[in-house]
Amino acid sequence: MVAAAALLRRLSARAAPALNALRESNHIRRFPIGTAGAISGGAAFYYFYSSPPTVAQLDAQGEQTAGVVALDPDKWLEFKLQDTARVSHNTQLFRFSFDPATKLGLDVASCIITRAPIGEETEGRRKFVIRPYTPISDPESNGYFDLLIKVYPEGKMSQHFASLKPGDVLEVKGPIEKLRYTPNMKKKIGMVAGGTGITPMLQVIKAVLKNPDDYTQAYFLGLC
Numbered sequence: 575m576v577a578a579a580a581l582l583r584r585l586s587a588r589a590a591p592a593l594n595a596l597r598e599s600n601h602i603r604r605f606p607i608g609t610a611g612a613i614s615g616g617a618a619f620y621y622f623y624s625s626p627p628t629v630a631q632l633d634a635q636g637e638q639t640a641g642v643v644a645l646d647p648d649k650w651l652e653f654k655l656q657d658t659a660r661v662s663h664n665t666q667l668f669r670f671s672f673d674p675a676t677k678l679g680l681d682v683a684s685c686i687i688t689r690a691p692i693g694e695e696t697e698g699r700r701k702f703v704i705r706p707y708t709p710i711s712d713p714e715s716n717g718y719f720d721l722l723i724k725v726y727p728e729g730k731m732s733q734h735f736a737s738l739k740p741g742d743v744l745e746v747k748g749p750i751e752k753l754r755y756t757p758n759m760k761k762k763i764g765m766v767a768g769g770t771g772i773t774p775m776l777q778v779i780k781a782v783l784k785n786p787d788d789y790t791q792a793y794f795l796g797l798c
């Protein structure tokens with residue numbers, strides 16, 4: 575308990591500016607996340623919102639769409655890497671683009687699956703490596719989505735991500751629904767996440783913060 579309390583105090587001090595930046599960037603007038611919610615994020619969240627320049631600080635693109643979506647749950651589609659930014663020593667942000675007249679077609683907090691032909695070679699053909707990821711960009715954003723990815727020294731897919739250059743493409747399918755968040759579905763939500771488990775939590779937190787009619791109290795404990 576003592577160690578946990580000390581950790582929480584440390585994270586709280588580090589997360590405060592990050593959360594303020596997030597609130598300001600979203601023009602949020604109220605702050606519905608409880609005290610424990612401020613104790614969030616760990617290093618990735620802190621760096622993400624406080625260390626310029628990051629892809630996240632690129633101007634937000636159009637918010638409204640005509641209802642056309644870029645993802646297809648039954649087809650692998652190619653998405654082009656637009657930009658990338660380092661968030662911490664082993665975590666990177668990747669922005670992929672698509673038709674700016676459309677939005678991704680992702681519910682809070684669903685994930686996508688990605689694949690790349692980087693597996694073992696059998697009978698002259700490379701197998702695909704397939705991994706799920708949770709976009710952290712606003713699902714309503716037009717023309718792009720952001721992935722926050724921890725790059726493992728020997729991770730097959732994360733190393734592939736790290737090797738991508740702007741203009742390269744990634745095959746994506748989805749969305750894969752995990753738990754569909756709807757405003758005010760619960761009065762209070764408690765979240766505990768470690769490492770990259772923060773990504774679906776970010777989706778939920780951002781959805782609560784951006785909706786002035788959502789009175790959910792969100793409590794987030796990030797472990798790193």
Ligand SMILES: Cc1cc2nc3c(=O)[nH]c(=O)nc-3n(C[C@H](O)[C@H](O)[C@H](O)COP(=O)(O)OP(=O)(O)OC[C@H]3O[C@@H](n4cnc5c(N)ncnc54)[C@H](O)[C@@H]3O)c2cc1C
Pocket residue numbers: 685705706707708709721722723724725726727728729730731732733770773
């Ligand atoms: C629903 C969901 C959402 C996710 N969202 C995200 C996200 O938003 N961001 C994110 O970064 N990740 C996310 N992940 C995790 C992601 O899918 C991958 O698991 C992660 O990127 C690692 O994949 P990799 O191919 O790079 O590593 P792998 O090749 O799968 O290896 C992972 C680690 O295990 C080690 N390893 C591999 N094989 C062995 C072995 N035989 N013995 C010992 N060690 C081994 C590797 O060296 C590496 O350190 C999500 C997972 C799920 C299930």
